[in-house]
Amino acid sequence: MPNPTCAHIRAIKTVKRAKRTECEEWVKVGTHWVHLRTCQECGTTRCCDDSPSRHATQHVRASKHPMIASAEPGENWLYCYPDEVFAEY
Ligand SMILES: [Zn+2]
Numbered sequence: 001m002p003n004p005t006c007a008h009i010r011a012i013k014t015v016k017r018a019k020r021t022e023c024e025e026w027v028k029v030g031t032h033w034v035h036l037r038t039c040q041e042c043g044t045t046r047c048c049d050d051s052p053s054r055h056a057t058q059h060v061r062a063s064k065h066p067m068i069a070s071a072e073p074g075e076n077w078l079y080c081y082p083d084e085v086f087a088e089y
């Protein structure tokens with residue numbers, strides 16, 4: 001892998017962090033979550049694929065927003081869905 005980071009991630013200047021540490025959809029439907037992820041396009045926070053509802057992935061599919069960042073304390077990474085690339089920052 002000569003360059004492990006995709007163009008989407010290279011274009012990021014400031015990583016958006018979660019404004020609130022709760023899943024946006026949880027507020028409406030009340031399912032619990034395991035970890036939280038923040039969309040890098042619109043800055044909203046949703047639950048990860050280990051959570052029963054997988055709202056972050058659903059949001060990416062529905063909105064075509066390509067990237068999420070971990071919203072967990074102490075975790076500094078991004079994930080690009082179209083390129084399936086993880087990057088620490
Ligand atoms: Zn990408």
Ligand SMILES: [Zn+2]
Pocket residue numbers: 039040041042043044059063065
């Ligand atoms: Zn989004």
Ligand SMILES: [Zn+2]
Pocket residue numbers: 023024025026031032033046047051053054055056
């Ligand atoms: Zn959720």
